[in-house]
Amino acid sequence: MARKGFRDFVDDLEQAGELCRVTKEVDPRQIPGLMAQAPEATFFENITGYPDWRLAGALVSTRKRLAISMDCSQDDIAFRFEEALGRLIDPIHVNEGACQEVVHTGDDVDLTAIPYPLMHVFDGGPYLSGTLVVSNDPEYGPNVGSYRLMYRTPRETGIDLVSSSDMRFYYQRALDQGKPLEIAVAIGLHPFEMLASSYKAPIRSNEFAIAGGLHGEAVPLVKCKTVDLEVPADAELVLEGELLPIGWTADEGPFGEFNQISGDVKWNPIFRVKCITHRRDPIFYLLQMPLENDWLSAPVTEAAGLQALRVxxxxxxxxxxxxxxxxxxxxxxxxxxxxxxxxxxxxxxxxxxxxxxxxxxxxxxxxxxxxxxxxxxxxxxxxxxxxxxxxxxxxxxxxxxxxxxxxxxxxxxxxxxxxxxxxxxxxxxxxxxxxxxxxxxxxxxxxxxx
Ligand SMILES: Cc1cc2nc3c(=O)[nH]c(=O)nc-3n(C[C@H](O)[C@H](O)[C@H](O)COP(=O)(O)O)c2cc1C
Ligand SMILES: [Mn+2]
Structure with missing residues (x-):
């Protein structure tokens, strides 16, 4: 089976009658409301003010659509994920990636040029919800996790690092030395990358190898332009930059949380964006909170349950x-x-x-x-x-x-x-x-x- 990407998954949903394609022009601010009304996943082709962009969302807001992404029945999802955990395939390194067809650095870096709207009534601002964040630690090696990032300025976001995680630990280690932590945020990836990134893998393990196990084929990674990290070559969009060594001092939130509740204001670090790269005809992935987050969490919890039962x-x-x-x-x-x-x-x-x-x-x-x-x-x-x-x-x-x-x-x-x-x-x-x-x-x- 050839390795599938984000666009192949969108096609698979359409083939299965699970995609609502909106061709009429929409204001970005109308998107969450329209997405909430569609029983299917949604694809917006014509966004006011963003002629180069299209937007997809609610892709795995149901277990049925998650099963389509994993090419198995709904009952088999947990077993399919468990099987991949036992068949890790290391990523490979490639010299070029579609995610870098367009590169913005310096004063050209502008988060307002990306069509991500306010999603929920009580949110403190628009936030990036469907991310895969890569970081590195000199001793522990590369790490991948999903983290939400709320808009602050055209070149800054917050990042929700409240809970304990590998990346939080990496950030703390950099902070102890008064140094920033370089990160790269990839958006617009197949659910296999998203599942691997939200899996609580033991520290020192490379989550890209889990994504490889799910695909049955290595994930191709390309070097970032301004940070010493590698990202999936076929991502739609990548933000490169660093978490400033300021600790948990900046207000962030509230967020629509994965517990289906509007959260509280939190204290978090700030992400300074140095470079934005994307495809020539990029599709922004607006992961629909909370359901897409919840359905992506389920196989992770289920596979851990299977492993615990077997032990x-x-x-x-x-x-x-x-x-x-x-x-x-x-x-x-x-x-x-x-x-x-x-x-x-x-x-x-x-x-x-x-x-x-x-x-x-x-x-x-x-x-x-x-x-x-x-x-x-x-x-x-x-x-x-x-x-x-x-x-x-x-x-x-x-x-x-x-x-x-x-x-x-x-x-x-x-x-x-x-x-x-x-x-x-x-x-x-x-x-x-x-x-x-x-x-x-x-x-x-x-x-x-x-
Ligand atoms: C869509 C999505 C969004 C997430 N957002 C966050 C977040 O903002 N903060 C957080 O601590 N964990 C978040 N998680 C959970 C982490 O990705 C998960 O705990 C992961 O294992 C962390 O990886 P790491 O420990 O290797 O850094 C999210 C998960 C998903 C699926
Ligand atoms: Mn990890």
Whole structure:
């Protein structure tokens, strides 16, 4: 299979009837409202004031469209991602990239020349939502993550570095020496690059190798023009520059967050943009918050859940991180259970990152059908025996129920976690769960009687 890029994915969505192409002229400020109304992904061909640009968004706002990007069924997404993690392919280096067909440096650098509008009612300003940010540390090597950047001036943005991450650690190390951290921000990439970049890979590992594993082919990287970093050669747009050594001092936000809530004002560093490169006919990717972020987070949480189950020697059959849990706080799995493994599975799933609720069922339950899941929870759970509650585990500050604001500056919150074992309890014969079958379905055909 030939490696697919951002444009191939847009084509695939269109082939599948999952793309709404808007040819009439739109003001950039109308785009988020139009995008929110389209059931499909959207593509804007004619943007007032931006004759060179087109814009695509809401590309993976549904699990169906994420499955199209991964060329698999919706149920297979987690397994497809897990498989790629076991088949890393290092990136290759190329001398030229379409992402550098046009280069702006010095006084030509102008973020207002890129069509990114205000997205949500309470946002502090327009922000870049669908980024892949590359950085480097002399000891730890290149790193890739996704980070939001809110507009400040034509040559400056903020960057949301509040949570702990590899890049935050790199920035802290540079800051300790009073130095800036060079970064390159690539936008307009296939979901494989986006998934790899949001995966919490161990530090020192190169996330581009995960993207390679997903593609089944190496990601071609090209050297940046003004910083000592490499970016995917086929990106639509790249911003090069540095995070100033000022620490967490600049107000940024609020943002529409991936928890589906408008966040608070945060304190963050500033990104000084030195160079902007893009394709000759660039397409801007406006990642639709929160749903695209949530659907991109789900496979990452699910693959971690699969790995945790396997380490616990429990056999997973199906897994999902519900979008209502923002692809992050919940995990539901069905397993091929041996006695006691309902509980082992819960302990494994609850060990993943900040997952705070987990449900485990037997493999006869289709966990993707909420009615099936309710049925299992109604008839297989005795709450005094089958619900596990843990206290004091690691939490994420943007979950309002952990009351992070009470901790003062820099305080790290903790959370309770809950597991529900909805497998058939040990000792209850399977025969008590024999499902009703309608009589005679295979003996008559309705159309013969109409
Ligand atoms: C669309 C999207 C936007 C994200 N924005 C941020 C962000 O602004 N700040 C942040 O800390 N993490 C953000 N994340 C999560 C990080 O990308 C993720 O934790 C990643 O593993 C960080 O990589 P690193 O630790 O290798 O630097 C985002 C994820 C996605 C999918
Ligand atoms: Mn990393």
């Amino acid at each position: 616990a020697s429990v056999e997973p059959v199906s897994i999902r991180a519900p979008v209502g849990s923002c692809g992050y706080w919940g995990l539901v799995a069905s397993i091929r259970k041996r006695p006691g493994e309902g509980k082992n599975a819960l302990l494994a799933l609850l060990s993943v990152a900040e997952v705070k609720y987990a449900v485990v069922t037997d493999d006869d339950i289709n966990i993707h059908d909420p009615d099936e899941l309710d049925w299992a929870m109604a008839l297989r759970v005795q709450a005094d025996k089958d619900v596990i509650i843990l206290t004091g585990a690691r939490a994420k500050h943007i979950d309002p129920s952990v009351r992070a604001w009470e901790l003062g500056k820099g305080g790290l919150p903790t959370t309770a976690k809950m597991g529900i074992d909805a497998t058939i309890p040990e000792g209850i014969p399977k025969k008590f769960y024999k499902r009703i079958e309608q009589y005679g379905v295979d003996r008559v055909r309705l159309e013969d009687f109409l």
